[in-house]
Amino acid sequence: MHERIRVLVVDDDPEVRSLLGRVLTKSSWSTTEASSGADAMATLGRQEFDVVLLDVKLPDASGLDILRWARESDVDTEFVILTGNADVETAVALKEVMTRRDGMPHIVGDSPEIVDVVSMIARVAASDSPVLINGESGTGKELVARSVHLKSRRASRPFVSVNCGALPDTLLETELFGHKRGAFSGAVNSRVGLFEAADGGTLFLDEIGEMSPAMQVRLLRVLDSGEVRRVGEERAFNVDARIVAATNKDLNREATEGRFRWDLFYRVATIVIPVPALRRRRDDIPLLVQHFSAPGARGGQPLRFSADAMERLQRYEWPGNIRELRNLIERLQILHDGDEVQANALPAELTVVKRTAAEPAQTPLVSLQEMERQYVERVLQSTAWNKAQAARVLEVDIKTLNKKIRDFNIVRPA
Numbered sequence: 001m002h003e004r005i006r007v008l009v010v011d012d013d014p015e016v017r018s019l020l021g022r023v024l025t026k027s028s029w030s031t032t033e034a035s036s037g038a039d040a041m042a043t044l045g046r047q048e049f050d051v052v053l054l055d056v057k058l059p060d061a062s063g064l065d066i067l068r069w070a071r072e073s074d075v076d077t078e079f080v081i082l083t084g085n086a087d088v089e090t091a092v093a094l095k096e097v098m099t100r101r102d103g104m105p106h107i108v109g110d111s112p113e114i115v116d117v118v119s120m121i122a123r124v125a126a127s128d129s130p131v132l133i134n135g136e137s138g139t140g141k142e143l144v145a146r147s148v149h150l151k152s153r154r155a156s157r158p159f160v161s162v163n164c165g166a167l168p169d170t171l172l173e174t175e176l177f178g179h180k181r182g183a184f185s186g187a188v189n190s191r192v193g194l195f196e197a198a199d200g201g202t203l204f205l206d207e208i209g210e211m212s213p214a215m216q217v218r219l220l221r222v223l224d225s226g227e228v229r230r231v232g233e234e235r236a237f238n239v240d241a242r243i244v245a246a247t248n249k250d251l252n253r254e255a256t257e258g259r260f261r262w263d264l265f266y267r268v269a270t271i272v273i274p275v276p277a278l279r280r281r282r283d284d285i286p287l288l289v290q291h292f293s294a295p296g297a298r299g300g301q302p303l304r305f306s307a308d309a310m311e312r313l314q315r316y317e318w319p320g321n322i323r324e325l326r327n328l329i330e331r332l333q334i335l336h337d338g339d340e341v342q343a344n345a346l347p348a349e350l351t352v353v354k355r356t357a358a359e360p361a362q363t364p365l366v367s368l369q370e371m372e373r374q375y376v377e378r379v380l381q382s383t384a385w386n387k388a389q390a391a392r393v394l395e396v397d398i399k400t401l402n403k404k405i406r407d408f409n410i411v412r413p414a
């Protein structure tokens with residue numbers, strides 16, 4: 001789930017504190033209050049915060065004193081100093097901090113492939129339609145999902161993420177839809193589901209291809225009706241959550257082979273943003289390397305790579321895509337001492353030259369006609385000869401499909 005932003009509100013005026021507390025809790029930040037400088041420092045010593053809202057004038061210290069103390073004690077937090085009109089000022093400052101913290105994620109790269117992705121994000125962000133983000137593991141699907149949210153009119157509302165593949169059905173169901181108190185043994189309190197939590201915002205259904213058939217039905221019902229019913233509850237609520245889903249599978253094929261419902265497929269996959277594998281956009285590698293090797297929070301030097309090492313990085317297949325690249329750079333940043341990283345300092349898998357491109361084709365070359373025949377046959381097989389489905393995959397009408405079956409003399413296996 002989306003990490004909550006932790007805020008410390010430091011103000012001696014209880015009214016200001018409770019006002020800010022209310023505003024912040026509404027936007028689902030978790031807030032802690034401190035009433036004096038001493039209190040603030042003690043709390044900061046104990047606990048980590050993402051943002052501190054600091055009154056400039058406290059009974060026992062000035063806001064600036066605390067700021068100075070925090071810098072000296074290596075407290076890694078953003079400070080917003082409030083000087084007068086707490087509510088107005090805060091609203092403005094918070095919005096800024098929020099976009100920064102929530103991180104308008106930076107999509108690095110200038111290859112035509114990634115530029116396409118970025119422009120698709122801008123286009124779909126303007127609408128409320130469901131979007132499917134499709135790409136191999138580690139290509140940046142979640143990053144793309146967040147960008148869609150943050151560029152949309154829903155940006156100031158929650159982005160709620162759920163991994164549909166990680167939970168067994170019963171848990172996923174209560175996660176998504178919530179439950180009523182007493183709905184099952186152990187349900188001591190009623191609970192809001194993620195659909196409701198994402199109301200007005202975006203619900204990110206990660207790994208949607210892993211959803212069980214039963215959950216697919218449940219989800220479809222919600223998407224069709226726009227209503228959510230908590231487990232054990234009769235009443236239904238209207239929810240307005242924009243659906244962004246992601247999968248590393250070929251969802252069309254999942255549907256063709258009967259593992260994913262077509263009706264749900266059409267619901268979530270009308271707009272698809274394909275995120276290309278890193279090896280399809282090798283030109284982005286130097287920029288990404290630079291991005292990930294910029295000096296981190298721990299200080300330290302940016303890493304530099306010899307031309308030879310960079311060439312290896314660009315030639316490697318990156319099965320784990322950008323996540324793999326990022327992990328490698330982070331590892332090097334910790335382990336590498338010395339000047340430039342040389343090729344021999346890279347892990348073995350990067351330095352072994354693979355013979356893939358030169359391999360002779362496995363199948364004999366055939367005519368376009370024969371190719372078409374084989375393909376139609378393959379689609380029929382994988383749809384178990386469901387002609388309606390096969391025709392949809394092939395994007396022809398059934399009449400055309402029947403003609404092809406006749407012309408090519410394709411016979412249904414017994």
Ligand SMILES: Nc1ncnc2c1ncn2[C@@H]1O[C@H](COP(=O)(O)OP(=O)(O)OP(=O)(O)O)[C@@H](O)[C@H]1O
Nearest residue numbers: 106107108109136137138139140141142143322323
């Ligand atoms: N274009 C990019 N620029 C900068 N960072 C990126 C880019 N693409 C991905 N990343 C970073 O790479 C890591 C992996 O990205 P992300 O988690 O979005 O991938 P994913 O496709 O959701 O992976 P998985 O399928 O494993 O869940 C993240 O740390 C992300 O910030």
Ligand SMILES: [Mg+2]
Nearest residue numbers: 138141142206
């Ligand atoms: Mg992911």
